[in-house]
Amino acid sequence: MYEDTPQELVHDLFSEAVFGDHPLGRPVIGTAEVISTVSRRAVGAYHRSAYSGGNVVIAAAGNVEHDRLVSLLERAEEQAAAPARRLRPRPPLVKAPPPGYRFGCKDTEQYNVCVGAPGIARSDRRRFAASLLDSILGGSASSRLFQEIREKRGMAYAVYSFASQYTDTGIVGVYVGTREENLAACLEICAAEIADIAAGNLRPRELERAKENLKGRIMLGMESTSNRMSRLGKSLITDTELLSFERIMAEIDAVEPDAVTELADVLLAPEKLSVAGIGPSEQVFREGVRRINPAALAALPAAAA
Secondary structure: OHHHOHHHHHHHHHHHHHHOOOHHHOOOOOOHHHHOOOOHHHHHHHHHHHOOHHHOOOOOOOOOOHHHHHHHHHHHHHOOOOOOOOOOOOOOOOOOOOOOEEEEEOOOOOEEEEEEEEOOOOOOOOHHHHHHHHHHHOOOOOOHHHHHHHHHOOOEEEEEEEEEEOOOOEEEEEEEEEOHHHHHHHHHHHHHHHHHHHOOOOOOOHHHHHHHHHHHHHHHHHOOHHHHHHHHHHHHHHOOOOOOHHHHHHHHHOOOHHHHHHHHHHHOOHHHOEEEEEEOOHHHHHHHHHOOOHHHHOOOOOOOO
16 A cells, blocks of 8 residues: 555665665665564564563653652663664664666556655754755745745646754655656745755745744644653663753754755755656656756666666
8 A cells, every 4th residue: 555655665665775775775664574573472572672671661641640650650661572673773874875766667647756865863052943944945834845836837736845854864855746747836936945945045034934933833732642741751762961951942042044054055056966756657767867966866877877
């Protein structure tokens, strides 16, 4: 079912294009070939080593009594089985591979495309600027790509930017789903808007609107008890600083325009862009890719490129 959803599957192809053979380039859900070979014994062994007391993080939010919760956890800990074995972490990404290209041929009505590059780590101080860049580029209905591609030209129904942050790196990119006749134009608009931001051309009050939008979304998210619980647990699991609500707002307000434009220039330079797509014709897709970064096709055999 997942592989029959091209707007989701293209993100896995994109991760592979960006990270190549590194574990970050693999699909989280796995592949049918690998899953079919996993035995019951292997699943049980992994569960015993990974899902045990020493590896478990407990987070709680809402109408809970702290001392009562601690008492329950201490009682459970006494009854726990053998201590957990430390799981082997994935190797860090020492150096990002050159920009990659991936394409999945599928008889779809439109082309599903991702364009982007490695991002920043979750502990990077520039993460607040990265969130604002995402908001300005394609993170909301008032963003540049949404307005230029969907609202003004009607070239795509779905267009947005996205970013994920990991321990040592991240990923940042743009998604667009469009018909064949609009593919090249959409990619050119994406490249033009990225270049315009990287050149320092933020529009009047554009950064201020992005800041208010981001702060508003955070405030709404804080109203969810489950979101607060997840935030606590994620901070422990990822070993990142848990910032107060006031500190987060202050960090967002402190971001200067130069920080946003510099990040666009550093992360999304044309020569760094990887591309992934799913659609009916790879030749048509390649022609679109040449408009934004011909170097992404360099890994292809000469005859194919």
